[in-house]
Amino acid sequence: MQYLLLIYGNEESFGKMSKAEQGGVLQEYGDFTKSIAQSGHYRGGNELAAISTATTVRVRDKKRLVTDGPFAETKEQLGGYYLIEAKDLDDALAVAARIPSARWGSIEVRPIVPHDMP
Amino acid sequence: MSRMTCPSPLSTAPATLCVGSRMDVERIYREESGRILATLIRLLGSFDLAEEVMQEAFAAALEQWPKRGIPDNARAWLVSTAHHKAVDMLRRRSRFDSKRQELQKIAELEQQLSETESHDDMLRPDALSDDRLRLIFTCCHTALMLEAQVALTLRTLCGLSTEEIARAFLVPLATMAQRLVRAKQKIRDAHIPYQVPPASELTPRLDAVMLVVYLIFNEGYSASSGDAAIRRELCAEAIRLARLLCELLPAQNESRALLALMLLHDSRRSARVDENGEVVLLEEQDRSLWDREQIREGLELVESALRGGAESAYALQAAIAAIHAQATRAQETDWKQIVALYERLLRVQPSPIVELNHAAAVAMAAGPAAGLLLLDGLEGKPELRDYYLLPAARGDLLRRLQQWSEAALAYRRALGLASNDAVRSFLAKRLADMEARHGAT
Numbered sequence: 378m379q380y381l382l383l384i385y386g387n388e389e390s391f392g393k394m395s396k397a398e399q400g401g402v403l404q405e406y407g408d409f410t411k412s413i414a415q416s417g418h419y420r421g422g423n424e425l426a427a428i429s430t431a432t433t434v435r436v437r438d439k440k441r442l443v444t445d446g447p448f449a450e451t452k453e454q455l456g457g458y459y460l461i462e463a464k465d466l467d468d469a470l471a472v473a474a475r476i477p478s479a480r481w482g483s484i485e486v487r488p489i490v491p492h493d494m495p
Numbered sequence: 496m497s498r499m500t501c502p503s504p505l506s507t508a509p510a511t512l513c514v515g516s517r518m519d520v521e522r523i524y525r526e527e528s529g530r531i532l533a534t535l536i537r538l539l540g541s542f543d544l545a546e547e548v549m550q551e552a553f554a555a556a557l558e559q560w561p562k563r564g565i566p567d568n569a570r571a572w573l574v575s576t577a578h579h580k581a582v583d584m585l586r587r588r589s590r591f592d593s594k595r596q597e598l599q600k601i602a603e604l605e606q607q608l609s610e611t612e613s614h615d616d617m618l619r620p621d622a623l624s625d626d627r628l629r630l631i632f633t634c635c636h637t638a639l640m641l642e643a644q645v646a647l648t649l650r651t652l653c654g655l656s657t658e659e660i661a662r663a664f665l666v667p668l669a670t671m672a673q674r675l676v677r678a679k680q681k682i683r684d685a686h687i688p689y690q691v692p693p694a695s696e697l698t699p700r701l702d703a704v705m706l707v708v709y710l711i712f713n714e715g716y717s718a719s720s721g722d723a724a725i726r727r728e729l730c731a732e733a734i735r736l737a738r739l740l741c742e743l744l745p746a747q748n749e750s751r752a753l754l755a756l757m758l759l760h761d762s763r764r765s766a767r768v769d770e771n772g773e774v775v776l777l778e779e780q781d782r783s784l785w786d787r788e789q790i791r792e793g794l795e796l797v798e799s800a801l802r803g804g805a806e807s808a809y810a811l812q813a814a815i816a817a818i819h820a821q822a823t824r825a826q827e828t829d830w831k832q833i834v835a836l837y838e839r840l841l842r843v844q845p846s847p848i849v850e851l852n853h854a855a856a857v858a859m860a861a862g863p864a865a866g867l868l869l870l871d872g873l874e875g876k877p878e879l880r881d882y883y884l885l886p887a888a889r890g891d892l893l894r895r896l897q898q899w900s901e902a903a904l905a906y907r908r909a910l911g912l913a914s915n916d917a918v919r920s921f922l923a924k925r926l927a928d929m930e931a932r933h934g935a936t
Contacts, residue, residue, distance in 0.1 A: 378686050465688035466638060467696075488685045 386482025422459035748803035
C-alpha cells in the first residue's frame with residue numbers, strides 16, 4: 378500500500394532560521410531519507426521550491442488559462458512530499474511522524490489509489 | 496438491521512424445553528454478536544461484509560436450530576456459517592464484476608476456510624479476545640473523527656442499531672448512517688489496521704479508547720438531552736466496554752480507574768432524579784437508593800488502580816466519587832480530602848470546570864465565603880460565560896450566606912443559561928424560594 382506524505386510548513390519561519398539551523402534541518406532530512414530508504418519505505422520524494430514560484434494552469438472552453446499563484450492564504454504551505462510503501466496506515470503514520478517538519482509543521486497522509494496501468 | 500431483543504427473562508425458561516428456540520438464538524446474539532463480528536472482520540477484512548454475513552448466519556440459525564438443536568460450539572458454527580456465506584456472496588458478485596482483486600480475495604477466503612475447519616486455531620478463546628481488542632482499537636483510532644469513533648464503537652462493539660445511536664446523540668438518522676459509512680470507508684481505503692497497537696504505542700492509543708468510552712458514559716449520564724431509556728443504555732454499554740478493557744488488558748490501572756469512576760457515578764442513578772423527573776443534588780439525595788453492590792465494586796477497583804499507580808484525571812475523579820460514596824450522610828463527607836484531590840486534578844487537567852468544582856468543594860470545607868472568593872476569580876472566563884453551573888453555584892453559596900436577593904439574581908442568570916428541563920425546573924424552584932425569603936425580610 379502506498380501513501381503520499383505531504384509536508385506542510387511555514388516557508389517564512391524556515392527563512393528566518395540562521396544558516397546553521399537551516400543546515401541542521403537539511404542534515405536531519407538527509408538522515409531521515411536514508412533511514413526510510415534502508416527500511417524499504419522510500420519510493421520517492423522531493424522538496425518543492427517556494428510557493429512564490431508556483432504557476433496554475435486551467436483549460437476552459439479549450440483555452441489555456443495560466444495564472445501566477447496560488448497565493449496561499451493559510452499559514453502553512455506545501456513544501457515537499459515523500460511517496461512511501463507502508464504496511465498500513467499505522468506504519469505510514471509512524472514514518473510521517475519522523476519527518477523533521479512534523480515537529481513545527483504538519484504532515485498530511487494520503488493513501489494512493491492503485492490503478493492498473495493500461 | 497436492528498438488534499434482536501429478548502422478549503422475556505431467560506432464567507425462567509427451563510433449558511431442556513427450548514433448546515434451539517428463537518429465544519436461545521436471541522440470547523446468543525446478545526452475548527456473542529460482538530465477538531463474532533470482531534472475528535469475522537478479521538477473517539473477511541471488511542466491516543460491511545462481516546455485518547452482512549453475520550446477520551445471515553443468525554437468520555440461518557433461527558431456521559435450523561429449532562429443528563436440529565444448538566450445535567456444541569454455537570459461536571464456531573456461526574463464524575463458519577458466516578464465513579461460507581461470505582465466500583458465496585463474493586462469488587456471486589464476482590460473476591458480474593470479475594476484477595482480479597475480487598477473485599484473489601475469494602481464493603484467500605477459501606484457503607482460510609479450509610484451514611479454519613481443519614484445525615480451529617482461529618477460534619481459540621485467546622484468538623477471539625484478541626479480535627475484540629483489535630476491534631476496539633480500530634474503532635477508536637484517532638485517524639477517525641471522534642464522533643465517528645463513538646458511533647462505530649456503539650454500532651460494532653455494543654451492537655446498537657444506527658437508529659438507536661442517532662436517537663442517543665440527537666442526530667438525524669441519515670446523518671448518523673452517513674457518519675458510519677464514511678468511517679468504514681476510511682478504515683478500508685486508508686488501510687487503518689485491524690490490530691492491537693505495539694507496546695510503544697499502547698498508552699496513547701488506550702487513552703483514545705478510554706476517551707470514547709467516557710464520552711459514551713457521559714452522554715448517558717449528564718442530563719443534557721435525549722430520552723431516559725437510551726441514556727441508561729449508554730451508561731450500561733460504557734460500563735460493559737470498560738469491563739471488557741479491564742478483562743482484556745488486566746495490567747492497565749487507568750482503565751480500572753475509569754471503570755471505577757463510571758460504576759461509582761452510576762451507583763447514584765436512582766437517587767439523582769426524583770419521581771417528578773427533577774434533579775436531586777448530591778447532598779440531598781436519599782443515599783439508601785444508592786447501589787451498594789456497584790459502590791463496593793467501584794471502591795475495590797479505585798483502590799487497586801491507585802495502588803497500581805493510576806494518576807489520570809479518571810483516577811482522581813474516581814477517588815473523589817469514592818469519598819462521596821463512603822459518606823453515609825452528606826454531613827459526613829470528607830471535604831478536606833476532596834479539596835486536596837481537586838487540587839491534584841487541577842494540575843493533571845487544568846480547566847475552568849474543574850476550578851468551579853474545586854471552588855464548590857472549598858466552600859464545603861472552609862465555608863461559603865471562601866468558595867465565593869474563588870468563584871469571583873472565574874467570572875469572565877470565556878469557557879464559562881454560557882455555563883449555567885457558575886451562576887448556579889454562586890446562587891447556592893449566597894443562599895447559604897442568607898443573602899437572598901443576590902442569590903435570586905444569580906439563580907435568575909443560571910435559569911437564563913440552562914436548557915435541560917429537569918435542571919430548569921430545579922433552578923426555578925430555587926429562584927422562587929429566594930424571592931419569597933427576600934420578600935419576607
